[in-house]
Amino acid sequence: MKEQHTPKVLIWDLPLRLFHWLLVFAIVAQWVTAEFGYMDWHFKIGYVTLGLVIFRLVWGVVGPRHARFSQFIRPPKDIFNYAKALFSSQNKEYVGHNPLGGLIVPIVIMIVGLQAVTGLFSTDDVLASGPYLSSVSAETQDLLDGLHHDTYNVILGIAGLHIIAIFWYQFKRKIYLIGAMFHGKKALNPENKITSSRWIIALIVAVLIAGFLYWLIVVAAPVPEEEFYF
Numbered sequence: 001m002k003e004q005h006t007p008k009v010l011i012w013d014l015p016l017r018l019f020h021w022l023l024v025f026a027i028v029a030q031w032v033t034a035e036f037g038y039m040d041w042h043f044k045i046g047y048v049t050l051g052l053v054i055f056r057l058v059w060g061v062v063g064p065r066h067a068r069f070s071q072f073i074r075p076p077k078d079i080f081n082y083a084k085a086l087f088s089s090q091n092k093e094y095v096g097h098n099p100l101g102g103l104i105v106p107i108v109i110m111i112v113g114l115q116a117v118t119g120l121f122s123t124d125d126v127l128a129s130g131p132y133l134s135s136v137s138a139e140t141q142d143l144l145d146g147l148h149h150d151t152y153n154v155i156l157g158i159a160g161l162h163i164i165a166i167f168w169y170q171f172k173r174k175i176y177l178i179g180a181m182f183h184g185k186k187a188l189n190p191e192n193k194i195t196s197s198r199w200i201i202a203l204i205v206a207v208l209i210a211g212f213l214y215w216l217i218v219v220a221a222p223v224p225e226e227e228f229y230f
Contacts, residue, residue: 009193011095012184013064015055015202020181023052023112027155039128043119046130047217050116051209056109058205064194066095072102079103093175095192101165108158111151118148120217131221 026049033042060069082099097105121136121144123129133141169175180186184197 006187007190008183008185008187009190010184010197011066011186011188011192011194012180013067013194013197013202014184014199015059015197016063016067017181017184019052019056019059023049026052027112027159030152031156039124039126042124043128043130046116046119047213049112050119051206051213053109053113053116054209054212055202055205058209059202062198062201062205064196064198066097066194069106072097072099073106074099074102093173095186095188104158104162108155111154111158115148115151115155118144118151121145122148131217135222 026045029045030042030049033039033045059067065071079099079102086100096102120130120132121141123133123141123145136144166177169177176186
């Protein structure tokens with residue numbers, strides 16, 4: 001009934017929604033490229049993933065209010081109380097992230113960030129390798145390569161739980177999150193809306209991050225020592 005009588009207002013800004021779907025695409029594409037041996041593309045998509053993680057960290061500070069970490073990272077007591085009443089109809093709907101969802105966001109960012117950073121030191125032992133492979137010892141490279149693969153399995157597990165949670169909210173709680181992931185609107189009091197997606201600021205941030213990644217991957221990366229065989 002709420003969806004029919006309460007006007008929908010903009011809650012999730014466009015840059016945040018683009019980040020969400022680009023991250024989904026990047027995670028799926030990394031699996032596909034790794035499975036089918038397109039390792040050159042695998043590394044390139046990994047660089048994009050690292051850029052997305054950096055963007056979300058910055059956007060959590062300068063983005064619209066519902067995208068900011070200060071708005072959805074709540075005290076442990078709030079998280080515990082929400083989790084305790086998770087399957088109860090008494091559990092209220094939040095404007096942005098609920099306490100559990102707000103907890104998951106930084107965890108996902110850290111894990112995906114770790115996976116992307118360790119990829120800078122990885123290799124497929126054939127043709128493709130990360131730009132910083134030559135800067136670490138073989139033992140360190142093995143450790144980082146193991147972390148790179150293990151964290152991806154954790155990412156897949158979290159993604160599976162996320163999908164289950166979305167469908168549970170959608171069909172059991174009647175909190176319609178799937179549509180909001182596309183159009184950014186929820187049926188809430190107009191005082192909760194954001195007035196701008198701040199896309200110009202997002203564009204500036206994205207350009208700066210692209211420049212930083214070019215410097216990190218192309219300019220600052222160590223040049224591998226050539227090996228000569230006689």
